[in-house]
Amino acid sequence: MNGDLTKGPVMKSMLIFAVPMILGNLLQQCYNVADTLIVGQFIGSDALAAVGSAFTLMTFLTSILLGLCMGSGTLFSIRFGQKDEEGLKEAMCTSFLLIAALAVILNFLAFLCLDGISVFLRVPADVWPLMREYLVVIFCGIPAVFLYNYFASLLRSVGNSVVPLVFLGVSAVLNIALDLWFVIGLKRGVAGAAEATVIAQYVSGVGLMVYYWLRFPKLRVQRRHLRLHRACIREIGSFSILTCVQQSVMNLGILMVQGLVNSFGPAVMAAFAAAVKIDSFAYMPVQDFGNAFSTFIAQNYGAGKKERIRAGLKGAVITAAVFGILVSAVVWIGARQLMLIFVNAGETEIISEGVRYLHIEGAFYCGIGCLFL
Template sequence: MKQRDLTKGSITGNLMLFALPLMAGNLLQQCYNIADTLIVGRYLGANALAAVGSSYTLMTFLTSILIGMCMGSGAVFSIRFGEQDHKKLKEGILHSFGLIAAMTVVINVLVYAGLPLILKVLQVPAEVVPYMRTYLLVIFAGISATFLYNYFAALLRAVGNSVVPLIFLAASTVLNIVLDLLFVLGFGWGVAGAAGATVLAQFVSGIGITVYTLICFPEFRLSREELHFDKRVLGEIAQLSFLTCLQQSVMNFGILMVQGRVNSFGTAVMAAFAAAVKIDSFAYMPVQDFGNAFSTFIAQNYGAGKEKRISQGIKSAVTAAFVFCLVISAAVCAFAAPLMGIFVNASQTEIISIGVGYLRIEGAFYFGIGLLFLLYGYYRAVKMPGMSVILTILSLGTRVVLAYTLSAVPAIGVTGIWASVPIGWALADIVGVTYYWKKMRRKSELG
């Protein structure tokens, strides 16, 4: 498969061609959990749907630690590729793989040891606990597969190959859906079957992309002489990886805190939130991946020292994100009820009504999160992941505080949780853009 050098050629054309497979890939990745949600919601009932929805939030938070570290490492890989420094690229591969593999083991141990406490902290209703415990015990058996896929996908994307990760993800998504139907409807294994289908599909993509990369990219293979650790290299990888990991974890921890507040409103709100979040994520996921593609573009050009090309790329990316978000916002707001009907039986009118309220509030402001993803990508690519952490804390901190504060007012109730989200996006956007312009002005004055 062809590698794409983003330091040359058409900016908008290359950026879009690189981004499209990422967008398609993450939409497919959403299908993992959407398949579970659709089948569980339709055939196993509201309690099972609530369990899978809450499990997804927890799973996203914990796997975001690994995904964040992979994204941070990917930024280093992109910079080295832009510099054309293959020796340092291989050093980065060695150190980042060892670091993230060790973190994978730690997370697996902590999840299984702390499961009773996790269920208590999340305020899971008693009738949902058995379903959620079963689902989590199975789903986290696949965390090593999640690491393998995201690590090698980050490596391939860093050197301009966004197609191969898409191919492996597509194959495993189809397998996931087939196994969901077989395990849940055919064998009657309930939520354990839904989780097992996802785990097996994840191993197909994780092992498959690992084998492909080692066979088809011999330049990434390490010789015995290269298998030695360097504290300096490990420090650089660790700093960028852990700060990106922190940014991802803070983001998902905030969502997890909100999930706890949602759970306190009962099963109907939990089920509505579970379905609406899948639609919400599916809607803005393409612009999140566009932000990741934008980050690779910035990192490669940052490594190559092409500042003018970076400025031009920023203008193109913001314009494209705005147009996309405008279209998606209109579609989600207009079709909120039919979209909820995909996941929830038409007779569950209360659940559908709650979900529609969520989608119309979130959907009207998608450009807020679209711009935020671009800011995350930019600051990660120019070795300023700490700024991404600050923006995430502002966004999610605002969201959590307002969610708990507003929803405590009887006249506002659960609507306060939904309204807190776009307010958090807006605050982070204002700070991120202001800091960028001040940074540019300072550089202009010094230059």
């Protein structure tokens, strides 16, 4: 299913395209949420604190790759809107080589700096062994995160936002099943939770790559394309740097806060871990709507349809603002009930701290929504 966003009713076409992206990213959040939920309920609060801190770090690292893939996707969409098949292939090869190289570097640096992470994030001594055990495994999934996000951006750029959702749905179900088996059945602890996540990530990443290769023979690159194209490097940089900063700045801020939170001990760490998961679910839909909006803008820019872009911008701002108000109300009213999903009812200190966080964070979702456009 290839979607041409340069035709049809503006908001209808944008929303239809955005819904699978929103569902897909919500499923992607289920990877670590499954770890957090199962670890918190079946291992304990120290393990929950360890996995939560690791999640914050991994979110920051993967947000860099996600931003670069999204920026490349904008260029892909422009080429698609221009019907420039050769230019699309050149952009695909150049961006793949650049981002793959960065993924390898990130992976190497993550392992190299592993023991320094405890100092940087002020991880308590009783939590660090569990966090280190989790990170050693979860870092192995960075290449899979790159593969999935790259090919998902490529498919979305040509209007196909459904197939990435399907692959992500399969891998999310697999992740939950493996989490239950490894953690509860095999007693593998936090390492088992990480192993389940990494296996599921490779299923979605490699699976989507194989689907693209089989489904789009006309877009298969030839040997002549397998190099860095100078013009594409400049264009990819102009789009990707902005989206990379947009995606990573907020997560870098959360990572800095994580370091401060860790100094207060395991209970506050566990509260923050659960609250951040809820927070990510709250703003993720409008973030993905912003990604869909970027594809809409890029395709119509490539097709030279400026009036359509103006109409889309107006509708997108209104949609983001209304969503922000609604989700703020839901998080504010249901903060305690949402915390109970991750934490046993007897952990009153953890629940109380998490509710305080959500009440403050929830007041700003409207502004955050417009930020992603």
